[in-house]
Amino acid sequence: MSHRRAWMMTPLETPPLPLTGGCQCGAVRYTISGPPVVFYLCHCTECQTQSSSAFGESLRVRLADFDITGPTKVFLRPIAKGGHQTCTFCEICGTRLTHQRDGYGDKLNVKAGTLDDAQWLVPAGHIWASSKQAHMDLAAYDLVYPHQPETDTDLEARWRAMTPAWHPEG
Ligand SMILES: [Zn+2]
Ligand SMILES: [Zn+2]
Numbered sequence: 001m002s003h004r005r006a007w008m009m010t011p012l013e014t015p016p017l018p019l020t021g022g023c024q025c026g027a028v029r030y031t032i033s034g035p036p037v038v039f040y041l042c043h044c045t046e047c048q049t050q051s052s053s054a055f056g057e058s059l060r061v062r063l064a065d066f067d068i069t070g071p072t073k074v075f076l077r078p079i080a081k082g083g084h085q086t087c088t089f090c091e092i093c094g095t096r097l098t099h100q101r102d103g104y105g106d107k108l109n110v111k112a113g114t115l116d117d118a119q120w121l122v123p124a125g126h127i128w129a130s131s132k133q134a135h136m137d138l139a140a141y142d143l144v145y146p147h148q149p150e151t152d153t154d155l156e157a158r159w160r161a162m163t164p165a166w167h168p169e170g
Contacts, residue, residue, distance in 0.1 A: 012162050012163055014165050017034065018031040019116075020116045022070075023095035023114065036060060039124055040058055041056065041126050042126075043055045043133070044056070045131050051096075054135075057113055058109035058112070060110075062107055073091045074089070085101050099111070122162065125143025125158060126144045128146070
């Protein structure tokens with residue numbers, strides 16, 4: 001029997017699938033036809049730089065559920081432990097749309113601010129809290145990791161519990 005935590009939370013009012021989104025100029029559009037695997041925020045300094053803001057948003061989806069159209073360009077960011085992260089942008093307006101790490105072959109992370117409707121989002125947790133900007137108050141969250149968690153198992157389990165309409169099996 002797998003370990004389960006009794007999460008105290010109100011389920012999210014998840015929107016109907018597919019989720020849709022795109023870049024700032026409208027040339028690149030995408031759809032997400034299956035339930036996202038997890039949503040979390042990253043406060044590492046790389047994410048502060050790449051977002052030119054306070055944190056990075058990762059809405060992880062299965063590649064099989066993801067469809068993107070329009071002119072894109074990629075930037076291959078070297079990763080400290082080897083390999084690359086493929087960062088995809090609109091070629092015209094430069095909006096950053098997705099990240100995919102080598103080795104995450106069947107999933108990618110959508111930069112969730114590009115969803116047409118992002119208001120329903122609540123993160124399952126926060127990673128790299130040790131380098132967060134001082135004004136970010138994470139006291140309300142159960143899952144706050146000072147650095148990279150060893151696995152995303154707990155983040156994914158909490159996300160499933162937060163989104164019962166998408167994960168009726170729990
Ligand atoms: Zn664009
Ligand atoms: Zn980060």
